[in-house]
Amino acid sequence: MSDLILTPNIDGADDFYAELLAAHEDLTKEKSDALNARLLLVLANHVGDRSILTAALKAAKAALK
């Protein structure tokens, strides 16, 4: 079992972020929220490991101000 990666792990971070914003372009807020929900479920399935998903939920909650 591996740990949740919390150090930089995306090659071309700026390219990724631009692609993420582009995916949301011209969507209503409602559609954007729906897209984000689908995206996180797709990514969660890719990760698969239950303990990593639990750790990811915890990390995301910790950063909720």
Next chain:
Amino acid sequence: MTKIFEVPLYAYKRSPDQDTDISVRRKVVVIGAGPIGLAMGIEMAQEGIEVVILDDNDKVSFGSRAICFAKRPLEILDRLGCGQPMVDKGVEWDVGKVFFDDREVYQFNLLPEVGHERPAFINLQQYYFEEYLVNRVRELEAAGAPIEIRGNNKVTAIGVHDDHVTLEIDTPEGPYNLEAEWVVPCDGAGSPARKMLGLDFAGRVFEDNFLIADVIMEADFPTERWFWFDPPFNRGQSALLHKQPDNVWRIDLQLGWDIDTEVEKKPENVIPRLKAMLGEDVKFELEWVSIYTFQCRRMEQFRYGRVLFAGDAAHQVSPFGARGANSGLQDTDNLGWKLKLVMEGKAPESLLDSYSIERIHGADENIMNSTRSTDFITPKSETSRILRDAVLDLSEQFEFARPLVNSGRLSVPCTYDGSPLNSSDALIGPARTRPGSACPDAPLGDEFLLPKLGGKFTLLTIDADAPESLEEDGIEVTRLALSVKDDKTGALKERYLGEADSAVYLIRPDQHVAARRPNYDENLMRAAIRRATGKE
């Protein structure tokens, strides 16, 4: 005290060209004595090419304007003979802090790579930058170089012909006409020259205003770049604090779109904003206040026959990332040697098309990066803002989110991938020195590599045999022979050899790699020289 930007540095003086019946034809005329126009003038004069720089006023730029100069432009200035005063006066910095809401979320250190003569960045007011360039022009003039600056010479009409350009120029003593073999407009984002020729300037307009204030204060803020997202003193907007020489601090405050710029510029409105940011007790004096909006756009082509546009006249970016003046200096770096070879009949005119191709490649990279920064700093939609704020909140605790924080990606030179001047890469070497790349510096004992490359074609050999010089159709190439035995720090091997045991690089006068191979092959090298000069 009179500020340097209040003193006429190139006051109007009548030129004999104003008193002739037939227009005098000059070799190169540069329009605009800003940082880019002055650099272009020096490029030409250093090579003995006659150049006249026209400017519609007689002073350096008012206020600090461009303040952040990156390593590559400093290396170019070294080649132009005026890098040292810039570095001596400039403020070096490595540390940046990012604030979100009312807290510091993280700090970073640029950790500049060692083994370079020049620092990653200096901060220097544009007026000093221009003053030192003017000093260099004066030095060249005194040494007999064919260069002059004509202050208060405003170009009012441009006529482009097959073999020359005509200019109508207005002066305090009335108009005169001048001809030029080549014209290089460096007259800024609003380029009157571009408008006179009816050329397009397409791109994105950003609906935002930024207040810039230069503040003189004795403050014990460290020499760091501080950037705030959504701070309490400027809700919903951003702010930047950055140090310049002479205890001048640069403050940028985002104001949003629906504001009255004349009202916001008034000291009685600016001072309370600054006090909210700096603290009530900090004593400061306002040196300069301005409000700017920005756009990201460029011309479709930078070459229009015998008119070659450079700097903001050709391309405009948002200020985030310091890509304006820095990229303009890379324009003239690219253009100078090409124009010289064409004027000397050593290269076809079509070589100048590669200036447009290569620098459009650079401009597009700069526009992309500065647009992304702008989109992060000023989210366009509610979802963009939610994502942006998520990145900032995560960055406080988790390192992974920090590369996503974008308050400006600082200027680095672009690699001319796909340029028609490149030969295909024949070395299994480092990616950073592939054909098209700007040569990275490296220590050579007590000296450095880049000054040895100078401004001419060089055959750089590392543990490889080659003739000391060769000439191909008028292009002279001189060898610089190096060995890893003298490479105490290992930087040369790391940057130019990688896994290879030997290398032969053909390096252009602008210190970009044209070709590289593991060993010298005369026929292939001659072909590479022809290709790098637009002959293949």
